Amino acid sequence: MARSEPEAVGGVRLQKAMASAGVASRRVCEELISAGRVRVNGVTVTELGRRIDPERDRVSVDGRAVQTDTTRRYVMLNKPVGVVSSMSDERGRPDLSGYTSGFDERLFNVGRLDAQTSGLLLLTNDGELAHVLSHPSFGVTKTYVALVRGRMTPAAIRRLTAGVELEDGPIAADRARIVDASGRVTAQTMVEVTLHSGRNRIVRRMLEAVGHPVVELVRRQFGPLHLGTLAPGAMRELTPAERGQLLTIVRDAQQGSKARKAPGKMEGR
Numbered sequence: 146m147a148r149s150e151p152e153a154v155g156g157v158r159l160q161k162a163m164a165s166a167g168v169a170s171r172r173v174c175e176e177l178i179s180a181g182r183v184r185v186n187g188v189t190v191t192e193l194g195r196r197i198d199p200e201r202d203r204v205s206v207d208g209r210a211v212q213t214d215t216t217r218r219y220v221m222l223n224k225p226v227g228v229v230s231s232m233s234d235e236r237g238r239p240d241l242s243g244y245t246s247g248f249d250e251r252l253f254n255v256g257r258l259d260a261q262t263s264g265l266l267l268l269t270n271d272g273e274l275a276h277v278l279s280h281p282s283f284g285v286t287k288t289y290v291a292l293v294r295g296r297m298t299p300a301a302i303r304r305l306t307a308g309v310e311l312e313d314g315p316i317a318a319d320r321a322r323i324v325d326a327s328g329r330v331t332a333q334t335m336v337e338v339t340l341h342s343g344r345n346r347i348v349r350r351m352l353e354a355v356g357h358p359v360v361e362l363v364r365r366q367f368g369p370l371h372l373g374t375l376a377p378g379a380m381r382e383l384t385p386a387e388r389g390q391l392l393t394i395v396r397d398a399q400q401g402s403k404a405r406k407a408p409g410k411m412e413g414r
Contacts, residue, residue: 156196159185159204162213167385168206182207203396210392212385218250219383219391220268223375230257230266244268244380255279256287256367259346264289264364265372268380274391277398278368281341285394286319288339288366289348293357297323297334301355305338309354316342316351333360368394 163174163183174183181189184205185197197204199213212219222244224230232253234240238260245252245268255267255275269275277283308317318340325335334357338348349359365372369390375381383391 156198156202158193159183159190159195159197160193162197162199163204163206163211165215166204166211166213168211177206205393205396208393209389210396212388212392216250217271217274218248218252218269219271219274219388220248220252220380221370221372221375221383222266222268222380223372223377224258224263224266225377226261226263229260230254241266241268256343258364259349262289262349262362262364263377264362265367265370265375266364267367267370273399274395277395278391279343281343283394283398284341285368286339286341286366287364287368288337290324290335290337290363290365291348291352291359292361293334293336293352293359294332295334295357296326296332297336297355297357299323301357302336304355305351309351311350311354313344316340316344316347318351337365339366 160171160174160178163169163177164171168174169177175193177183178193178195179191181191183190185195186203197213200216202213204211204213222241224241228239228241231240232242232245241254250270252268252270253275255269256279258264258266267278278285302321302323305318305321308315318338320337320339322337323334324337336352336357338351340347340351348362352359363372370383370387
């Protein structure tokens, strides 16, 4: 049952919450609402006086989720080689606490990169988002670029996508391709591998299984997020568009999970 009475007397005006979330100016947000392009908790809203609870209500524009909950923080880090993916390390190695200590929120990493792998690591205080992005059942892909030993052939690429047998079970890449086979001093190949598995050191083990041990490994993409030109050790807040893409993945995953648990039941509250 809708909470119409509390919404009428409290909360924040929908257009103000949207503008604060970086959707557009308040005037443009009002136009989006009037045009029927905004939904709150799955229901189209056209009245400009509608109030919402930014921390509980789910807002979307043209089907894409909007982050109205300002208590949530989403930060991209280009993790350097040598840093472990934990907030503290019993062996005294450099860890992520050096990157999160400046934030008021208690941030944690979404998934892990081994110490010798650099690249895109997401830091957040959003537990629901971390679960969806990390769990392989939701199919969120990660793309890595690896410099490997030897001249990789199309046959090796086909083995990666067909599947290789590892000590903890079979695994197949979602996509793989040779980026550059020119090499440096000795025969080396640059290869791109995309997969949704979160198993430990999985890319390194897959490439070694097809006869091409990794020399360098960088994660360039995590779901819709791209590392771009972010320098090693640098951080940046996600843009409103990036946050919307991630939150849309979470919303769709949760809706799909509910549908699987309750087949045949009508949607409603």
